[in-house]
Amino acid sequence: MNDNIHSLIGAYAVDAVTPDERADFDAHLAACEDCATELVGLREAAATLGAAEATAPPAALRARVMDQVGRTAQLPPVAGDDARVTPRAEVTGASSPRERRGWPRLAVAAAVAAVLAVGGLAGSTLLGQRDSTSEDQRALEKDVMMVTSAPDAHAMDLGLGSAHLVMSDKMGSVVAMGEDCPEPEDGMEYQLWVVMEDGSKHAGPTFMPDPDGSFMTLMEMDMEGVAAFAVTEEPAGGSDQPTTDVVAEVGL
Amino acid sequence: MTDDAEGQVSADGRLSAVPGGDPEQRRDGDPLGDLLIRTGRGDQAAFEEVYDALAGAVHGLALRIVRDPQLAEDVAQEALVEVWRVAARFRPEQGSARSFVLTIAHRRAVDRVRSEQSHADRLLTHGPRHAVAAAEQADHPEQVVEAIDAQWRAARVRKGLAALTPLQREALELTYYKGYTNRQLAESLGIPLGTAKARIRDAMIRLRDTWEGTR
Structure with missing residues (x-):
C-alpha cells in the first residue's frame, strides 16, 4: 500500500488525483520525508509550467479581490507560531496571570473621554447583529473594506476565534472581524475596549457572532495614546467600564 | 522508482534553480516569500504586492485550464482570496511563494473544470x-x-x-x-x-x- 501511495506523487503534484487520493497522499506526506522532499521539486516544476501561462489579468479583478479580502478572515498560523493571542482558556482560569493582572483601577479622564468619535459609525454597528438592516450591513462592509484596504492598514491577531483587528491611522478607525468566534455566555455580548497608555479604558461597540461564529465591527477613533485593545463579555447593551475579565487582548 | 535517490540529491541542487527555492536565498532574498509571510499576519499591503507579482500567472493558468474567460476570472478571484485566507500556513522550507500560490490556483482551476465536466x-x-x-x-x-x-x-x-x-x-x-x-x-x-x-x-x-x- 505504501508503495502504491508513494507512486502517486507525480499525479499529486499536478492535481491528477481524486479527493480521496489527495487525502490519502496528504496523510502519507506527513509521515514520509522522502515524498515531502521530492514534492517540493515537483511542485516548483509545476509552478514553472503555470507561470508560463501568465496573462495580464482583467483590471477589475484586483479591486474585486481586494474587496473580498477585506471581508475575509484569515486562518491562524498552525500551532507553535507567534502567539500574541490570548486564548480564552488561558484567561478564564482563576490563577491565570491575565486575571491576576486584572484591570488597572484608573478613572477615565474626562478630557480624553471623546476618543471615540461620535460619527455614525461609532458605537455598535455590527454585521452579526440580528436586527441590523441589510443596508446597514452593506454600509458597514463598505467602511470595513475602506479601513482594511487603507495603505497604512495594520492587522493583528485578536485571539477570539480566528478574529483579527485591523487598524488604520489614516482612516482613524479600527475594525474587529473574524470567524469561529465562540458564543458569549447567555445574556452577554462581547464589547471592545480601547486601553489608553495611562490605563484608562474607553467603551467600544458591543458585538455578537453570527450563528456560524463570524462577526465584524468597526470603531472610529483617534489612535493617539492607545496602548491596547481588549474584549470582555458584558451584559447586553454593553457597559461603561469592563465588568468581567478580558477574553482577548492585543497590545500595540 | 529508480531515480529515488537521485531525485533526493537533485532536489537540493534543483532548489537553487528555482526563484526563492534555495534555503539560503529564501531566508535572505525571496521577497515574495517575505511578502507572503507578512500577508499571513494580516498585512494587506503585502498581499497587494503578492497579487501584483502573481495574479497574472494565477489568471493565465486558470484561463488555460477552464478556457472560459468569465469562469477563469472567478477561479482566479477565488484562488487569490484563498491565498490571503491561508497565507499563515505558508512555510518557506516547503517551497517558494510562487509554488504555494500556483498550487492553490491550479487546484481550484482543476476542481472547477472537473465539476463543470461532471455536471455536463x-x-x-x-x-x-x-x-x-x-x-x-x-x-x-x-x-x-x-x-x-x-x-x-x-x-x-x-x-x-x-x-x-x-x-x-x-x-x-x-x-x-x-x-x-x-x-x-x-x-x-x-x-x-x-x-x-x-x-x-x-x-x-x-x-x-x-x-x-x-x-
Missing part, C-alpha cells in the same frame, strides 16, 4: 475531450505536440518540454492542463494505472531536472 456528464460517458485527445494521439501525435507547443510559450518551459517524450507531454497536457485524474488518464489512453502514474511522475522529474540544468 461529458468526461467519462461522452468524453469529447479525451476522445479528441486519444484520436489525435493515435493519428496525429505531431499535431498534439505542436498545439501544445504553441501555447507553451516561455523559452524555459519550451526547453523543459522538449526534453519530454511525446507521451510524457501528452500525459501532462491531459492532467496538468485538462484536469484528468491519473485514472482518467489511464482509461483514456488505454494504459495500466501504474503506467499512467509513473508517466506523470517521470515527466515532472524530467522537467524539474531540465530546468535545474538551465540555470
Whole structure:
C-alpha cells in the first residue's frame, strides 16, 4: 500500500488525483520525508509550467479581490507560531496571570473621554447583529473594506476565534472581524475596549457572532495614546467600564 | 522508482534553480516569500504586492485550464482570496511563494473544470475531450505536440518540454492542463494505472531536472 501511495506523487503534484487520493497522499506526506522532499521539486516544476501561462489579468479583478479580502478572515498560523493571542482558556482560569493582572483601577479622564468619535459609525454597528438592516450591513462592509484596504492598514491577531483587528491611522478607525468566534455566555455580548497608555479604558461597540461564529465591527477613533485593545463579555447593551475579565487582548 | 535517490540529491541542487527555492536565498532574498509571510499576519499591503507579482500567472493558468474567460476570472478571484485566507500556513522550507500560490490556483482551476465536466456528464460517458485527445494521439501525435507547443510559450518551459517524450507531454497536457485524474488518464489512453502514474511522475522529474540544468 505504501508503495502504491508513494507512486502517486507525480499525479499529486499536478492535481491528477481524486479527493480521496489527495487525502490519502496528504496523510502519507506527513509521515514520509522522502515524498515531502521530492514534492517540493515537483511542485516548483509545476509552478514553472503555470507561470508560463501568465496573462495580464482583467483590471477589475484586483479591486474585486481586494474587496473580498477585506471581508475575509484569515486562518491562524498552525500551532507553535507567534502567539500574541490570548486564548480564552488561558484567561478564564482563576490563577491565570491575565486575571491576576486584572484591570488597572484608573478613572477615565474626562478630557480624553471623546476618543471615540461620535460619527455614525461609532458605537455598535455590527454585521452579526440580528436586527441590523441589510443596508446597514452593506454600509458597514463598505467602511470595513475602506479601513482594511487603507495603505497604512495594520492587522493583528485578536485571539477570539480566528478574529483579527485591523487598524488604520489614516482612516482613524479600527475594525474587529473574524470567524469561529465562540458564543458569549447567555445574556452577554462581547464589547471592545480601547486601553489608553495611562490605563484608562474607553467603551467600544458591543458585538455578537453570527450563528456560524463570524462577526465584524468597526470603531472610529483617534489612535493617539492607545496602548491596547481588549474584549470582555458584558451584559447586553454593553457597559461603561469592563465588568468581567478580558477574553482577548492585543497590545500595540 | 529508480531515480529515488537521485531525485533526493537533485532536489537540493534543483532548489537553487528555482526563484526563492534555495534555503539560503529564501531566508535572505525571496521577497515574495517575505511578502507572503507578512500577508499571513494580516498585512494587506503585502498581499497587494503578492497579487501584483502573481495574479497574472494565477489568471493565465486558470484561463488555460477552464478556457472560459468569465469562469477563469472567478477561479482566479477565488484562488487569490484563498491565498490571503491561508497565507499563515505558508512555510518557506516547503517551497517558494510562487509554488504555494500556483498550487492553490491550479487546484481550484482543476476542481472547477472537473465539476463543470461532471455536471455536463461529458468526461467519462461522452468524453469529447479525451476522445479528441486519444484520436489525435493515435493519428496525429505531431499535431498534439505542436498545439501544445504553441501555447507553451516561455523559452524555459519550451526547453523543459522538449526534453519530454511525446507521451510524457501528452500525459501532462491531459492532467496538468485538462484536469484528468491519473485514472482518467489511464482509461483514456488505454494504459495500466501504474503506467499512467509513473508517466506523470517521470515527466515532472524530467522537467524539474531540465530546468535545474538551465540555470
